[in-house]
Amino acid sequence: MKIICSKANLSKGVSTVYKAVPSKTTMPILECILIDATNDIIRLTANDMELGIQTDIEGEIVERGMIAIDAKIFSEIVRKLPDNEIKIETNENLQMTITCEKAKFDLSGKPGEEFSYLPIIEKDESIEISQFTLKEVIRQTIFSIADTESNKLMTGELFEIRSNVLRVISLDGHRISIRRIELKDEVADKKLIVPGKTLMEVSKILSGEAESMVSISYTSNHIVFEFDNTVVVSRLIEGEYFKIDQMLSNDYETKVRINKKELLNCIDRATLLVKEGDKKPIIINISDEMMELRIKSQIGSMNEEIFITKEGKDLLIGFNPKFLIDALRVIEDEEVTLYLMNAKAPCFIKDDEESYIYLILPVNFNAAA
Amino acid sequence: MKIICSKANLSKGVSTVYKAVPSKTTMPILECILIDATNDIIRLTANDMELGIQTDIEGEIVERGMIAIDAKIFSEIVRKLPDNEIKIETNENLQMTITCEKAKFDLSGKPGEEFSYLPIIEKDESIEISQFTLKEVIRQTIFSIADTESNKLMTGELFEIRSNVLRVISLDGHRISIRRIELKDEVADKKLIVPGKTLMEVSKILSGEAESMVSISYTSNHIVFEFDNTVVVSRLIEGEYFKIDQMLSNDYETKVRINKKELLNCIDRATLLVKEGDKKPIIINISDEMMELRIKSQIGSMNEEIFITKEGKDLLIGFNPKFLIDALRVIEDEEVTLYLMNAKAPCFIKDDEESYIYLILPVNFNAAA
Numbered sequence: 001m002k003i004i005c006s007k008a009n010l011s012k013g014v015s016t017v018y019k020a021v022p023s024k025t026t027m028p029i030l031e032c033i034l035i036d037a038t039n040d041i042i043r044l045t046a047n048d049m050e051l052g053i054q055t056d057i058e059g060e061i062v063e064r065g066m067i068a069i070d071a072k073i074f075s076e077i078v079r080k081l082p083d084n085e086i087k088i089e090t091n092e093n094l095q096m097t098i099t100c101e102k103a104k105f106d107l108s109g110k111p112g113e114e115f116s117y118l119p120i121i122e123k124d125e126s127i128e129i130s131q132f133t134l135k136e137v138i139r140q141t142i143f144s145i146a147d148t149e150s151n152k153l154m155t156g157e158l159f160e161i162r163s164n165v166l167r168v169i170s171l172d173g174h175r176i177s178i179r180r181i182e183l184k185d186e187v188a189d190k191k192l193i194v195p196g197k198t199l200m201e202v203s204k205i206l207s208g209e210a211e212s213m214v215s216i217s218y219t220s221n222h223i224v225f226e227f228d229n230t231v232v233v234s235r236l237i238e239g240e241y242f243k244i245d246q247m248l249s250n251d252y253e254t255k256v257r258i259n260k261k262e263l264l265n266c267i268d269r270a271t272l273l274v275k276e277g278d279k280k281p282i283i284i285n286i287s288d289e290m291m292e293l294r295i296k297s298q299i300g301s302m303n304e305e306i307f308i309t310k311e312g313k314d315l316l317i318g319f320n321p322k323f324l325i326d327a328l329r330v331i332e333d334e335e336v337t338l339y340l341m342n343a344k345a346p347c348f349i350k351d352d353e354e355s356y357i358y359l360i361l362p363v364n365f366n367a368a369a
Numbered sequence: 370m371k372i373i374c375s376k377a378n379l380s381k382g383v384s385t386v387y388k389a390v391p392s393k394t395t396m397p398i399l400e401c402i403l404i405d406a407t408n409d410i411i412r413l414t415a416n417d418m419e420l421g422i423q424t425d426i427e428g429e430i431v432e433r434g435m436i437a438i439d440a441k442i443f444s445e446i447v448r449k450l451p452d453n454e455i456k457i458e459t460n461e462n463l464q465m466t467i468t469c470e471k472a473k474f475d476l477s478g479k480p481g482e483e484f485s486y487l488p489i490i491e492k493d494e495s496i497e498i499s500q501f502t503l504k505e506v507i508r509q510t511i512f513s514i515a516d517t518e519s520n521k522l523m524t525g526e527l528f529e530i531r532s533n534v535l536r537v538i539s540l541d542g543h544r545i546s547i548r549r550i551e552l553k554d555e556v557a558d559k560k561l562i563v564p565g566k567t568l569m570e571v572s573k574i575l576s577g578e579a580e581s582m583v584s585i586s587y588t589s590n591h592i593v594f595e596f597d598n599t600v601v602v603s604r605l606i607e608g609e610y611f612k613i614d615q616m617l618s619n620d621y622e623t624k625v626r627i628n629k630k631e632l633l634n635c636i637d638r639a640t641l642l643v644k645e646g647d648k649k650p651i652i653i654n655i656s657d658e659m660m661e662l663r664i665k666s667q668i669g670s671m672n673e674e675i676f677i678t679k680e681g682k683d684l685l686i687g688f689n690p691k692f693l694i695d696a697l698r699v700i701e702d703e704e705v706t707l708y709l710m711n712a713k714a715p716c717f718i719k720d721d722e723e724s725y726i727y728l729i730l731p732v733n734f735n736a737a738a
Binding site for chain 1: 471
């Protein structure tokens with residue numbers, strides 16, 4: 001194989017597929033990036049068997065061929081080469097020579113045939129949304145997946161397509177995050193549980209431009225994201241996701257309008273008094289025109305008042321401050337509305353169109369305070 | 370005590386003195402910052418017994434007094450308060466109340482009297498240099514102190530004043546770094562060994578402005594840095610520093626002029642093939658008009674050529690690449706000159722005025738290659 005491409009193109013391609021290189025594996029071939037120039041295009045692929053990424057880069061193929069090369073050392077070398085043309089050549093002994101200006105590296109590769117190609121997906125159906133929307137929706141929901149493997153379903157997010165609306169949903173047993181996106185085209189209803197790890201890696205590769213589109217297609221086992229020159233293929237999580245709609249309610253006894261930044265900053269300050277792992281709740285006292293927040297720990301105590309607009313009953317309720325912070329951070333609105341029932345029922349933060357719904361369970365603070 | 374000051378002033382002051390708060394100590398009082406408003410000024414102090422920092426901040430003293438308060442939680446709270454006036458009040462039970470807008474924190478303090486004040490230094494003599502120069506000279510030499518305590522002298526830097534010239538010198542047994550600064554005023558000869566940790570912390574606090582000056586004064590046991598509203602007092606390291614001048618030589622058999630950036634980037638790339646802890650040398654082959662650099666490890670091999678101007682003999686010599694990188698990174702010149710004797714003698718990188726001298730011992734590569 002002999003190929004020539006610019007450092008910029010190669011570097012971008014390598015860092016894109018690198019996200020599917022497993023940090024730990026018992027199969028050394030998976031630690032490699034496959035450089036495939038057997039056809040008319042230079043294609044880079046990495047694949048940890050759950051998640052696979054391939055990307056095509058511009059360049060010149062002088063001699064066709066392919067090779068698998070250790071991803072870590074290859075990516076580091078490419079990154080540190082001068083910003084110029086890079087020539088990659090392999091010989092029959094799988095020795096790879098990388099030349100750029102007067103620098104020359106020699107590395108040992110592995111036969112490309114040993115590499116696990118991405119599965120070939122017979123696409124049932126697909127939807128299109130902008131890179132910006134997908135990147136945002138992941139950021140706005142990913143924090144409330146569970147990070148333990150004890151419940152596999154909770155480590156993924158539900159992509160639910162119903163009546164040409166995509167709802168992206170995550171939950172961890174204490175809270176639920178829901179974002180709603182109107183789809184442009186007619187598409188059949190479908191539920192997919194996408195691994196959280198896949199979404200995090202996809203989100204890192206997405207440029208996030210509002211004008212560039214992502215095509216998301218799926219079968220019963222796989223989801224495929226296609227954008228720019230890149231294809232990301234991931235297994236889906238098998239199983240029946242939780243019945244979300246049963247957990248949502250439009251009833252409330254107390255409705256609060258509050259400045260989002262004031263509330264967020266106040267809770268953020270309050271957490272200074274809570275040591276990591278300590279489960280001190282923040283106690284919220286809602287009365288007419290005023291919300292008082294207070295927290296007390298071994299370190300000290302804090303209280304602060306914020307002006308609000310209130311409808312309905314007064315209420316004293318406790319929350320894990322981190323859960324409120326996570327939700328408030330990803331809401332762009334200047335003011336948010338909280339819907340509460342009583343001190344033991346979940347709090348809903350949502351907008352009128354329900355383009356977002358954040359459900360947070362309260363904490364029993366009689367014991368904790 | 371009752372004081373009022375701006376968040377910006379308090380925050381800056383706290384982060385300045387925080388650098389003298391020990392991360393580990395058996396004396397809880399040392400984990401505190403002392404707020405002293407017993408006189409007409411608000412003074413913050415931290416002191417780990419080796420290094421002490423005090424800084425004065427602007428503000429209003431409503432009621433005089435002092436208190437010692439846990440540095441970590443206090444600094445975090447101050448940092449997260451709104452950008453407005455902060456009121457700090459203490460009562461007779463050492464309870465401190467911090468109020469800013471509608472936020473109120475209550476913390477327990479310790480009596481200020483328990484705090485270890487900075488030693489009172491009878492200044493023998495002092496020199497003045499700009500903040501910029503001091504900050505630069507620390508950056509340009511600090512990397513070659515030894516980080517082990519096995520030889521205490523090597524953990525510090527020599528500040529040598531001789532004939533109105535300050536030389537700042539560090540060495541770790543494999544290399545020596547020397548920077549030379551002309552002093553403006555007449556001052557007596559003196560040698561001080563300043564702890565590396567002190568210099569690192571001072572360097573972080575210095576604004577680095579060329580117009581602001583630092584006054585450096587000293588006794589036989591202490592060094593004092595005074596700048597802006599801040600005083601840093603540090604113990605000196607006791608003992609007789611190494612006789613540097615005996616190690617320096619102006620003889621050479623080979624003299625090389627080379628583009629600094631090309632050399633630095635080339636060595637930087639070469640280190641990709643060296644795993645941490647592995648002691649592979651970079652081998653440099655100096656011939657007429659060309660320097661060839663090569664490295665070989667289990668990962669692979671690399672070679673690169675750079676155009677040079679050479680005087681004297683050809684030479685094949687090996688170095689620890691990290692030592693070359695460290696020195697080249699802090700030299701601002703576009704071209705550098707290397708002076709070499711033979712494959713077993715040190716290499717000198719220096720300019721004509723000897724405003725900097727970097728001595729690096731070679732590595733025996735016959736065994737290693």
